[in-house]
Amino acid sequence: MKRITLLSLMIGLLIQGCHQQEASKGEGKSLEAIFPKGNKGPAELFTGNAYNIGLVPNDSVYHTVVGNVYFEPGARSNWHTHPGGQILIITDGEGYHQIEGKPIEIMKKGDVVKCPPNTRHWHGASPDTGLQQMYVVTNTDKGIVEWMEPVSDEVYNSK
Template identity: 65%
Template sequence: MNRFRIRTAVPLVAFALAALFTIGCKEQAPENTGNGETQAIFPKGEAGPAENFTGKAYATSLVASDSTYNTLVGNVYFEPGARSNWHTHPAGQILIITDGEGFHQIKGQPRQTLKKGDVVKCPPNVTHWHGASPEKGMQQMYIIPNTEKGIVQWLHPVSDEEYGSSK
């Protein structure tokens, strides 16, 4: 009789734990708030300097560069309409869009629309910009490898005409 109870109880306990875990995960999943803002999975961070951004952008460091990894990882939240200046990275940059909608453009190429789940590789020393769409904010993780080569060279602002053009 005890053996039967144990065999029956183990699957029931496992099912109950799985159900609780699933419910907890669903409650924590990031969602768009419906008002153009995104729900962050990382802290909002510090406001980006006005000399490097149009509109409001906030950055937080997730992995500081060191001599072992030589990689910088962080998160940026762009409010709707916010964008970076044109800039370059000596060793390139990888962007992972974690929520919202925005744009990325390499100088001389058409503007690309970015959505949650997109991954962008910005080649080394190539002038580009990225930011949110006019209607929705955008969350992005950035990865800057080989930081011993440098981090970023900021250039001039992206004009309203450049931002609004898909060319």
């Protein structure tokens, strides 16, 4: 009786493992969340679905803002600048980053990207894979963000 129960348990775990492997192979690979998803970003600032959660609010001691953004596949920010600069830490998925006038760069889990002060740029997920990024907006005493127009499909798809 114990052998049959143990064998049934082992077969069940094997089947469950196979289903999990197949689910992770397909499109829309789910990302491993570190922080809660947050609130959906406004359509005036993002193309597609992007969710933001603040982690460290601005203050007069550290002069930084820290948060996390989850971009669904194909989602991206508008063009924007940060008067004091920005640092992106990619925690999962795959995405794009572009500084105006330069080629699009691919970002993957573990990458760190520096966006210089007052430099037009955008960032977001790749067409097929979501992106999770922590952001650190530095020198916030100079300002936090200046939003501009959406990134066109032509620019986004030029990768």
